[in-house]
Amino acid sequence: MSVNDISSLFGFMGGLGLFLYGMNTMADGMQKSAGSRMSQFLGMLTNNRFMAVLLGAVITAIIQSSGATTVMVVGFVSAGVLNLTQAVGVIMGANIGTTITAWIVSMNQLGDAYSILQPSFCAPLLVGIGAVLLLFVKKQKTRTIGEILVGLGMLFIGLDFMSGAISPYTDAPIFSEAFRILGNNPILGMIIGALVTALLQSSSASVGILQTLAMNGVVTTNAAIFITLGQNIGSCVTALISSIGSSRTAKRAAAIHLSFNVIGAVIFGIASFLIFIAMPNIADHNITAVQISIFHTVFNLTNTCILFPFANQLVKLSGMLVPEEKKGPEESGDQESETMKHLDERIFESPAFAVETAAMEVVHMGQIAMENVQLAIDAVISKNVNKAKDVYKTEKTINNMEKMLTEYLVKINNLSLTEEQKIIVNNLFYSINDIERVGDHAENLAEQAEYMAEHEVAFSETGISDLKVICQTAFQSFSHSIDARRRGDMDEVRKVIKYEDEVDALEEELREKHIERLSTGECSTAAGVVFLDLISNLERISDHAYNLAGYVKNEM
Structure with missing residues (x-):
């Protein structure tokens, strides 16, 4: 391995770090800017499932993580603030809201008219303006805007670093061979997507990495589709881990999230596999970051539309996946136990x-x-x-x-x-x-x-x-x-x-x-x-x- 190779590896790792940190900083600032309005969302939530879907999408768009939203849903269900039927709608909406990040990542490929949105063009300016607001302005709301701008700028700079580190190797056989194997093996593609997402604890981040590879023209359509489907399954891992040791109801909420994404991935996976067999020229064609954003959005919207009428069946399925258990002390019904249930640290998300x-x-x-x-x-x-x-x-x-x-x-x-x-x-x-x-x-x-x-x-x-x-x-x-x-x-x-x-x-x-x-x-x-x-x-x-x-x- 040469010095240039090591430098490229460091550049990619640094870019990934900036991307993840920028996403977290931006989400934190957006959440602060929402302020007390976020606390009013629960009051808007009724048994109207459509409103629950909308709520889940809005919250996830603000905090930039479907995993975090679902972890909160598990906490709310555990605390008795939401019932499982309401939770289904919020989970569906969370999958829609997470597509926002993919669109932010792909902004620089929307065409010449959007060239000012390219990381190399606007990111330094965003960081500069944001830093000035953070360092020299005392008003909290203005400082929060600065936090959002710094986060967004760092996200773009991180993408630029990753893309620059990969670009010298786009012609390397390892990329074409890896994506050929993943494209021809749907199950393997989904497993890779799920594993990367589980490790990063964020489907938005793993989709962003895939889009960075797509920007350099090394990702085939079939591989991207199957990996993206796996990434949606991997986003369930955070909520599943969060539900360990929780009440049965909280575990069922996590099971609903998993079954929703798995059912959608199976439906789309089978349909995509048949399409690619019929039209191999599409399967082997390179995909762009924008096209990944489009597929990611279409998948989550379509999956929600398909499973929306079957919310009650998803609740019943979760009951089968998580069987009845003996009544624990947390369900004893006294005031202290009720308070302990409500003070769920998952809500700290x-x-x-x-x-x-x-x-x-x-x-x-x-x-x-x-x-x-x-x-x-x-x-x-x-x-x-x-x-x-x-x-x-x-x-x-x-x-x-x-x-x-x-x-x-x-x-x-x-x-x-x-x-x-x-x-x-x-x-x-x-x-x-x-x-x-x-x-x-x-x-x-x-x-x-x-x-x-x-x-x-x-x-x-x-x-x-x-x-x-x-x-x-x-x-x-x-x-x-x-x-x-x-x-x-x-x-x-x-x-x-x-x-x-x-x-x-x-x-x-x-x-x-x-x-x-x-x-x-x-x-x-x-x-x-x-x-x-x-x-x-x-x-x-x-x-x-x-x-x-x-x-x-x-x-x-």
């Missing part, structure tokens, strides 16, 4: 979705705390010891959820987040702490309920009436604070502020009235101490509700 999932679970924790507050209030009013004990049990759940959510948010905080997402994550940290403190105050209320029952402490009718009023007002304040986080609604924030002011005024008024009742002997000293402790805890619950609403207000 998209930081926007990860932040949204964390916010949903903070709301879930808040709703549990809210139910516990109501249970504690009922225990106080009725002096019910059994209800008080139930409050203690739920408080343990709230404490465990606080630990799980905090650990999850720490991991999210280490992802590539926008400034807005960082603010939300910080506020979620604070929100968890406030909700946990509300749980503590509910526990304090339950302890007072037990004390009242044990020592037969009784309030006057006026005292009970006043207590019910402040209990209801404090509960409303907390309830609206959780709704404010769930909906991101300023109207709910204003309601919290209104109720919090009422609780403060009530606490001061009731404290004075109760002291008067003590002085007139209308209430016992023991009852007085309990009453003052109760209204103090209720006022603190309202304070934490005010904090929760303030975090939501801060994000608007």
Whole structure:
């Protein structure tokens, strides 16, 4: 091997590295630019399968990886956010969305009119502009645009490096012989395509490499078709690996992705093989990068159209491929297990979705705390010891959820987040702490309920009436604070502020009235101490509700 050969090898490896890194950087920037809009996609998803296909295509076009989209789908199915029927549509759409990268790669072969899009022409300019925006502009949105431009430029430069490294060897017999063998053996071609994609963990990247070879005129049509079909099968490997150790439902989602691509590859593989036998001149003809893009797009669109009506059958097939198993602890149904299922790290493939999932679970924790507050209030009013004990049990759940959510948010905080997402994550940290403190105050209320029952402490009718009023007002304040986080609604924030002011005024008024009742002997000293402790805890619950609403207000 000569120095030139080693130099070409280094050039190809460097080009491949730049291509992969550029693709990742561009996808990261595009995802950031989508921002909170990506978190709204799930809300658009209904049982309308067409909408699910569209959603899958859009998400994959943004994050530039069907494998990443499918990994997220496995996570969402595992978390119970999506059902399998919805997942089928998203998976179909992901295969369509991944064709965007192939078109980006083939831009420089679209003709003279598109010469400005050639890597050698525009890539240095894109990197230069992007670097200026990243280094000298402080505005986050502008910096994100710079990140996209740098990624796109590096992708093009990487392609140029790979193409330049291969071009001296285009006449080498090894290329023509290799693609002749692959073209005459469909199964071998598919296996090679699947293996390369599995190793790179990206069908977009493996298709890009194939297109780079096609740019140098060494790829035959039949070989390219079979390799591309194999690349689509190989894209399933990431999701299959991701589903290991998951729930049966998550494994079925990965099986749906695999069966969808395998069925499509078999149909197209057989059809292509027969066409090539009938027209050998087409089979042996060299294929261009643009033609690979066209085939890649036609295959995924046609495959989706063919299998779209059979989504329910794909779900049934996945049930046969992944048989029933014993019910594991993750399916036990308690609140902590549900939270563990929802906090699936596969969703980290998209930081926007990860932040949204964390916010949903903070709301879930808040709703549990809210139910516990109501249970504690009922225990106080009725002096019910059994209800008080139930409050203690739920408080343990709230404490465990606080630990799980905090650990999850720490991991999210280490992802590539926008400034807005960082603010939300910080506020979620604070929100968890406030909700946990509300749980503590509910526990304090339950302890007072037990004390009242044990020592037969009784309030006057006026005292009970006043207590019910402040209990209801404090509960409303907390309830609206959780709704404010769930909906991101300023109207709910204003309601919290209104109720919090009422609780403060009530606490001061009731404290004075109760002291008067003590002085007139209308209430016992023991009852007085309990009453003052109760209204103090209720006022603190309202304070934490005010904090929760303030975090939501801060994000608007």
